[in-house]
Amino acid sequence: MENKNKKKNTITIILLVLVLAALCLGIAAMVWTMTGHPLPAVGSLSSGSDPDSGASSVFSASSGTAVSPDLTEAVSENTSDVSAVSVSTPVVSDTPTPTPEPTPDPEKYNTGDVWALVLVNKEHPLPDGYIPQVTEVENNQSTDIRCADSLAQMLADCRAAGYNPLAISGYRTHETQELYFNNTVQMYVNQGMDEASAEAEAATSVAVPGTSEHELGLSVDIGTTANTDINSSQDNDPTQLWLQDNCWKYGYILRYPPEKSDITGIIYESWHYRYVGTTAAKVIHDENLCLEEYLQKYVEPFTSLDEINQAALASLEASGQAG
Numbered sequence: 001m002e003n004k005n006k007k008k009n010t011i012t013i014i015l016l017v018l019v020l021a022a023l024c025l026g027i028a029a030m031v032w033t034m035t036g037h038p039l040p041a042v043g044s045l046s047s048g049s050d051p052d053s054g055a056s057s058v059f060s061a062s063s064g065t066a067v068s069p070d071l072t073e074a075v076s077e078n079t080s081d082v083s084a085v086s087v088s089t090p091v092v093s094d095t096p097t098p099t100p101e102p103t104p105d106p107e108k109y110n111t112g113d114v115w116a117l118v119l120v121n122k123e124h125p126l127p128d129g130y131i132p133q134v135t136e137v138e139n140n141q142s143t144d145i146r147c148a149d150s151l152a153q154m155l156a157d158c159r160a161a162g163y164n165p166l167a168i169s170g171y172r173t174h175e176t177q178e179l180y181f182n183n184t185v186q187m188y189v190n191q192g193m194d195e196a197s198a199e200a201e202a203a204t205s206v207a208v209p210g211t212s213e214h215e216l217g218l219s220v221d222i223g224t225t226a227n228t229d230i231n232s233s234q235d236n237d238p239t240q241l242w243l244q245d246n247c248w249k250y251g252y253i254l255r256y257p258p259e260k261s262d263i264t265g266i267i268y269e270s271w272h273y274r275y276v277g278t279t280a281a282k283v284i285h286d287e288n289l290c291l292e293e294y295l296q297k298y299v300e301p302f303t304s305l306d307e308i309n310q311a312a313l314a315s316l317e318a319s320g321q322a323g
């Protein structure tokens with residue numbers, strides 16, 4: 001009886017030792033492979049990387065670790081716990097190189113002028129709640145207080161050069177813009193157009209209320225003391241030619257050039273100037289762009305149109321302009 005028990009105990013101990021030995025072997029193999037050492041080939045593993053051999057060897061190109069399928073099987077038969085780990089050979093992934101944040105070229109985009117880069121057109125109405133604080137420049141015409149000095153300087157320099165500019169129409173409230181638009185529609189209706197055609201025609205020369213740069217407070221129509229008509233009669237006036245050549249120095253652009261009508265959606269307006277800041281104005285002048293093209297090329301890779309609107313609204317509040 002005692003002998004039988006002793007024999008049984010001995011067999012149990014031997015079995016335990018065998019299992020422990022197998023476990024140790026498995027763990028040792030795992031540690032060996034994890035530390036980047038290839039396991040010695042067992043059986044007929046000729047070339048793990050030979051694409052034509054069709055060998056099903058576990059080969060990780062990134063870790064450079066080849067594991068023989070025979071050995072993997074052998075290990076998994078002995079110790080099922082370890083096999084799960086050794087089959088999924090750890091892949092040492094390369095540290096991802098962080099993509100550097102793109103930064104705007106300060107010669108092309110002055111982020112400090114973002115408030116002056118708001119795009120307002122048919123597709124982009126004024127930002128909600130945008131009511132700038134304005135100040136009169138001349139002739140009962142007002143403009144955003146932040147570009148009023150630039151406008152005054154431009155007009156003064158133009159006069160000093162021998163010309164006779166006059167601000168004809170600056171900031172307009174939404175109501176004033178509505179009045180302008182409706183009057184223009186009425187003019188076409190009186191000429192015999194139906195209402196829809198009259199509105200479409202009016203929209204080519206007077207912005208639909210809510211989509212006018214005049215409501216933004218950054219635009220001004222400039223005529224001359226001799227000619228206050230805002231129409232094509234301004235096109236070849238020497239005063240306009242001086243302004244068109246020099247406005248960029250003051251941060252202004254001729255907003256609707258003749259060759260950009262298909263992009264701006266507005267006919268040539270030889271009298272309509274828009275403040276965009278000196279950096280943007282210079283680029284637009286030098287590269288013969290319109291505002292839409294400038295934004296797309298130099299600003300939108302960094303700041304979306306929505307972000308510009310948000311920044312402009314924030315800037316209104318920061319400068320105590322919100323009203």
Ligand SMILES: [Zn+2]
Nearest residue numbers: 219220221272
């Ligand atoms: Zn205008």
